Amino acid sequence: MxxxxxxxxxxxxxxxxxxxxxxxxxxxxxxxxxxxxxxxxxxxxxxxxxxxxxxxxYVPDPNARALASARAEVFGVLVPSLTNNVFAEVVRGIYDSLSDSPFRIQLGNTHYSGLEEERLLQVFGSQRPAALIVAGIDQTPSSRKLLENAGCPVVQVMETGPDPIDMMVGFSHLDGGRTATEHLIEVGYRRIGFIGARMDPRSQRRLAGYRAAMEKAGLFDPRLVTTTPVPSSVSLGRDLFRDALAKMPTLDGVFCNNDDIALGVLFECHRAAIGVPNTIGIVGFNDLDMMQVAFPSITSVRTHRYEIGRRAVAMALAAIAGDRPRERIVDLGFELQRRESTAR
Amino acid sequence: MxxxxxxxxxxxxxxxxxxxxxxxxxxxxxxxxxxxxxxxxxxxxxxxxxxxxxxxxYVPDPNARALASARAEVFGVLVPSLTNNVFAEVVRGIYDSLSDSPFRIQLGNTHYSGLEEERLLQVFGSQRPAALIVAGIDQTPSSRKLLENAGCPVVQVMETGPDPIDMMVGFSHLDGGRTATEHLIEVGYRRIGFIGARMDPRSQRRLAGYRAAMEKAGLFDPRLVTTTPVPSSVSLGRDLFRDALAKMPTLDGVFCNNDDIALGVLFECHRAAIGVPNTIGIVGFNDLDMMQVAFPSITSVRTHRYEIGRRAVAMALAAIAGDRPRERIVDLGFELQRRESTAR
DNA sequence: CCGACGAATGGTAGCGCTACCAAGAAGGGC
DNA sequence: GCCCTTCTTGGTAGCGCTACCATTCGTCGG
Structure with a gap:
């Protein structure tokens, strides 16, 4: 025996x-x-x-649980950047919405790279996550396939578009860019530049909105556009604005890709004693807290990052629970905040 | 059969x-x-x-692997905030250092709460992570116990202190606060205020450094200190500065808890037509990119957040590989960046 | 030529949990 | 009283992988 x-x-x-x-x-x-x-x-x-x-x-072993049930209590979250405040807010919304649930979060940083996104989706998928939340709508074809076959709810966030993989929460960056530019035109600016860093797909669409508004008003001139693929920062905003002015000294307004760039422009105006809003009007994008505090305060397009994160989780949880939301595409919109930097 | x-x-x-x-x-x-x-x-x-x-x-199933080997290829990372740029940078350093390794990252947000930290450590520990990286050195006794018994390398980041749980990477916030304040004194400011939001333990120690420098110079006055537990923001910086001035109109300098607060102070000075650096000197903390772009540019204490993340991972990986670093405490220091906001 | 030894490969038995089915107990309708 | 359903509880058999041995084979010193 x-x-x-x-x-x-x-x-x-x-x-x-x-x-x-x-x-x-x-x-x-x-x-x-x-x-x-x-x-x-x-x-x-x-x-x-x-x-x-x-x-x-006793604390249950999540690995054993995942193995036995073929389903990990994990939300996979893919964002292009961790330091960009915009994504940090989305991620915060996701975390806060999930903190009372049994779900853990696995965060991946794609560094704005489609290839890196594919690699991470492969890794994430191997865990059989409960849901996947990915930023943007410009997945590569093979990323799309991975997401379609992930066997779990998928939410694309930050942007809305015509062809969701599964669900979507965001807003139209094109409309945002157009609205910002129309505002500048309406207030009386004419030689309005576009200044953009990073120029990821969302920035491209904001640029497209700018262009649409400018062309409609008969004001478009390619020399008004100053962009770079370099990651965005306040100091880059300053540098790009200098470039734009050198190229086009008659500039009387700028629509900035984001608020960091706008802040760099504002500081450069101070330094060069360029009057804001009289000589130059400035509009930012995202409406970070500091826009309203800046002197002069800066007009910006307010977006709802935190809420996007929360909604994405709410939709994913509903889908997991079996009652998939009726609306697969949720447009949370944006609001133009008019402030001193365009008040003339 | x-x-x-x-x-x-x-x-x-x-x-x-x-x-x-x-x-x-x-x-x-x-x-x-x-x-x-x-x-x-x-x-x-x-x-x-x-x-x-x-x-x-074929892609290996990490859950099965973790179950069989009693070890998950996961780094648990606990930070108090996801939107605070400081921690975002640390986390970015961690991600970048781990992106070529098989290790995944599980991020937890403690919201500056010791209880929440305990809860998350419980959850994280149940997975048998390969390493744990936690922000700060002020863990509750039971969090400390959880970390000591985690059976994996533990790195405390952002701060150094006398009694590491296992390993530590950071710098002395007290010294940072003292250095900033000494600089203001040296340049000739006398009625130097301290403005601080959130007031987590690290901020407390910066305040202690401020106080030490002020007392040594015979300049300390409790009415010079303006703090709040409210989370930090640029607008809060403006508000606190207004409070500070109301309380103490003879203020001629401020050491701010962090750069957001400093920026709020700068903008309020612009708005109230208070001369910087002549009437008021400003010093920030962390040295975000925008400090050097601001007009006037803002003196700040540069800290090495990204590098802290990288070092933490390097030390943890070494410990996992079996050759535990000789130095358990790594002090990455800080550097005072002198700029226009204190140039008089 | 033999035993020792290391390198390469495989078999077995779980890791801790849950899906699936079975079975007993407790009503409920005829 | 009997059959059928519903509610509770439990046993068994894995989930996909790796730790721990066992085995085989070649090599090498004596």
Whole structure:
């Protein structure tokens, strides 16, 4: 008769579900159920099991759980940048909405690269996540395929477009760019430049909106556009504005790609003693808190980043729970905040 | 004779290691080894296995791997805020350093709450992460215990202190605060205020540094200190500065808790036509890019957030590989950047 | 030529949990 | 009283992978 010696615990002796079951005098599966679907276990056992859990300090092993159920309690989140305040806000919305749920978050940084996005989707997919949230709508064809076959809800965020992979929450960057530019035109600016850094697809669409508005007013001139693929920063805003002015000294307004750029422009105006809003009008994009504090305060297009994160999670959770939202595309819009920098 | 019908694949038919093994004509364990320790498998088999992997599109299941090896390829990262640029930079350093490794990252947001930190450590610990990186040195006693018993390398980041749980990368916030304040004194300011928002432990220590410098110079006056637990923002900087001036109209300098606050102060000076640096000197903390672009440019204490993230990962990876760094505490220091806002 | 030893490969037995099915107990309608 | 459903509980058999041995084969010193 062989004496079966259990292998010494690889895991370092943490209590398992079997320990809890023994202590509570029930089957392991009942413990499992008590933890996941308490309403299916009688009051009595539930209490007994909870007592055993507390006493042993039992915490379920998410890896074992994921393996057994072929589903990890993980939301995969892919963003192009971690330091860009815009995505940080979206991610914060996601975290806050998920903090009371059992879901963990796995964050990936694509660095604005389609290839990197593909690689990360491969990695994320291998875990069988509960949902995937990805920034933007410009996935490569193979990324799209990976997302379609992920076997979980997918939410594209930050932008809306015509052809969602699954669900979408965002707004139209083209409309945002157009609205900002129309405002400048309406207030009386004529030689309005576009200044943009990074120029990711969303920035491209803001530029397209700018261009549409300018052309409609018969004001477009390609020399008014100053862009660079270099990552955005306040100092880059200053530099690009200098370039734009050198190229086009008659400039009387700028629509900036984002608020950092706008702030750089404002500071350069101060330094060069260029009057804002009289000589130059400035419009930013995103409406960070500092826009309203700046002197003069800066007109900007307010976007709802945090809310986008929250909605994305809400939609994903609904889809997981089985009642997929009726509207697959949610447009959260934007609002132009008119301030001193264009008040003339 | 019973016909053993394999259960229909729960996982939706993705190829497993057994499929690869069959196709390559080897044992499953050899495939496992070829993937994890290629040098222990002969050239021939390695090639065969790689071909099978490619053909089937096999991707290892990290959950199964974690369960079998009692170790997940995950770095747990705990920060108090996701939108604060300071932590975003640290996290970016961590991501960039880990992007070529097999390690995934699980990020947790403690919202500056010790309780939340404990809860997250509990959750993170249950996965048996490969390493844990936590911000700050002020863990609660039970968080400390959780970290000590985590069974993996632990790196405390952002700050150095006397009693590391395991390893530490950061700098002395007290010294930073003192250096900033000494600079203001040296340049000739006398009624120097401290303006601080959030007032987390690191801010407290910057304040302590400020106080030490002021007391040493015989300049300290409690009415010079204006703080709030409210989260930091540029607009809050403006508001606090107004409060400070109302309380103490003879103020001639301010050391700000961080750069956002400093920017708010600068804008308010512009708006109220208070001369900088002549009437008021301003010093910030962290030296964000915009400090050098501001007009006037703002003196600030440069800290090495990105590098802190990188070093933390490097130390953790070394510890995982078995050669624990000799120095458990790495002080990356800081540098005072003298600029126009204190140039008088 | 033999035993020792290391390198390469494989088999077995789980890791901790849950899906699936079975079974007993408790009503409920005829 | 009997059958049928519903509610609770439990047993069994994996999920896909790796730790731990065992085995085979070649090499090398004596």
């Amino acid at each position: 062989a004496l079966i010696k259990p292998r010494s615990r690889r895991g370092g002796g943490r209590p398992t579900i079997a320990d809890v079951a023994r202590k509570a005098g029930v089957g392991a599966i009942t413990v499992s159920r008590a933890l996941r679907e308490p309403e299916r276990v009688s009051q009595d056992l539930r209490r007994q099991i909870q007592a055993a859990v507390d006493e042993l300090g | 019973a016909l053993i019908k394999p259960r229909s694949r729960r996982g939706g038919g993705r190829p497993t290691i057994a499929d690869v093994a069959r196709k390559a004509g080897v044992g499953a364990i050899t495939v496992s080894r070829a993937l994890r320790e290629p040098e222990r498998v002969s050239q021939d088999l390695r090639r065969q296995i790689q071909a099978a992997v490619d053909e089937l599109g």
